[in-house]
Amino acid sequence: MTAPAVPDTHPPVKRSWYKENEIAVTPWLFLLPGILFFALYVIIPIFQSFWISFHQWDGLGEKTWVGLGNYERLLGGDRKFEVSFWNNLKWLVLYLLAIPMGLFISLFLNQTVRGIRLYKSLFFFPFVISQVVVGLVFSWFYLPGDQGLLNNVVGVFGLGPYNILGSPDSATYGIIAAGLWPQTAYCMILYLTGLNAVDPEQVEAARLDGAKGHKMLWYVIIPQLKPATFIAFVVTIIGALRSFDFIAVMTNGGPFGSTRVLSFYMFEESLSEFGFRMGYGAAIAVVLFFIMLGFITYFLWSMYQDEKGAR
Template sequence: MFTVYVIAPIFQTISLSLYAWDGLSPARYIGLHNYAELYHDPDFWLSLKNNLIWLFGFMLAIPAGLAMALFLNQAVFGIRLIKALFFFPFVISQVVIGLVFSWFYDPSNGLLFHVLHFFGISPVAVLSDERFVTYGIVAAGLYPQIAYCMILYLTGLNNLRSDLIEAARLEGASGWQMLVKVVLPQLRAATFIAVVVTIVGALRSFDMVSIMTQGGPYGSSRVLAYYMYEEALSEYGYRMGYGAAIATVLFLIMLVYISMVLFRIYKQEKEHG
């Protein structure tokens, strides 16, 4: 099943990227022409830049999720209800989150408008300003991603070895020392999953861009996945080979980042026996 639905399509996409094809007429082999065109395509480089912004912005979800998990890992009255409220963003549809944040950023009557007005700051049209639009969409995407990382860390915190915690306390460890020396090493598995899922989520970002801006204004919020869709499947393109070349580049970027994470974790495991 994995070979049929994952491995084979990857090689099919790489193969398709070497052709010019509109999806209907016979495909024509053009070699690396699509990649040469990508190299000189300013829209591709802008999309890649936005993907990097997504990547570095999304990495904030990991420490934020850990902080929230540590906060919620308390045995106090009502904590289950609070956990449910923090978990809520993860189960909401991305479409709903995109629409809610679009209303939040509304420069005429959104919540952000009222907050800025309260502090005497002129309203900012976040989704209409080329300088802020990508950061605004990343903030919307972080909302459910932080909740997901929080769930991973909560699961990890529930499986901590109590004997190590007690031994560290007897040795006088507390606060930051306890977190860095005892807790975080036991959360390596959760951290690994959080990093990989966050990297993949950032690089394949599509739905938020589609819902909130459709790549605008003037294509300034495009990411590689959305640009691939525009070129290959929308009325603007039907260039399947060119879209496959964009998808191949995106796949290779994901492969490099995830390989780096795997190599680093492998080295850490080797160092710790």
């Protein structure tokens, strides 16, 4: 006797349809609420925004189809858009400084002296505070004249006083510096965790081979910190492109619109007191989305490589 080619579909004990297909059906039942919610509030709105961006719309009345009109206006010399775009680039590049700064502080703190745990927490805790409060704290820190602590400190060295947030040349940098504060703390904690897992045998072996200082760091430690660096990179890029709270709180886009970024400009166009230009706002959001999509694709691709390796 050979085994039947068709699997036996009639087991002796009659079971319910659910019992029969339990393994195949259960994951979908568990996924259903999550997927529904996520689709309704995240996935579908992305496509809706694309659709809205082809219209002129005040958010209340009828939408008027304008085709690529919004994009033509946006990319055809909208000064505010250009300023926002360049500021986004500044954010991206300068925000990445959080990674080496975080690494530096984590190396400084990676010791086992008394009270070091408390030090680590205190160094980290700017990240826990809301960006709104960090923004306020820094805008008072930067207060012009002798009101701000910063000017009092640099005054000791005979510099200043500066009006950082009041001048279009320095305002964006002032905001980025405020943003770097919690972001550096985040990168620091990632690296502290990474350093904890560095293989001590490799370090000892490298020491015996005479490696030390920056050579040890560069050739032995940093390669082992690669997973931490990847995550630091992901969260910093996303953070840089999401910058909104700091700008809204510290300068509200000013002075003279010099601190706008795309996320802020989009909000301003769609929900400002000058009227709701939702179509135009959606077009700005789409441009920002495509900038982000480049990074998202890269992140997902890296994660996919890991997944394949894991199977």
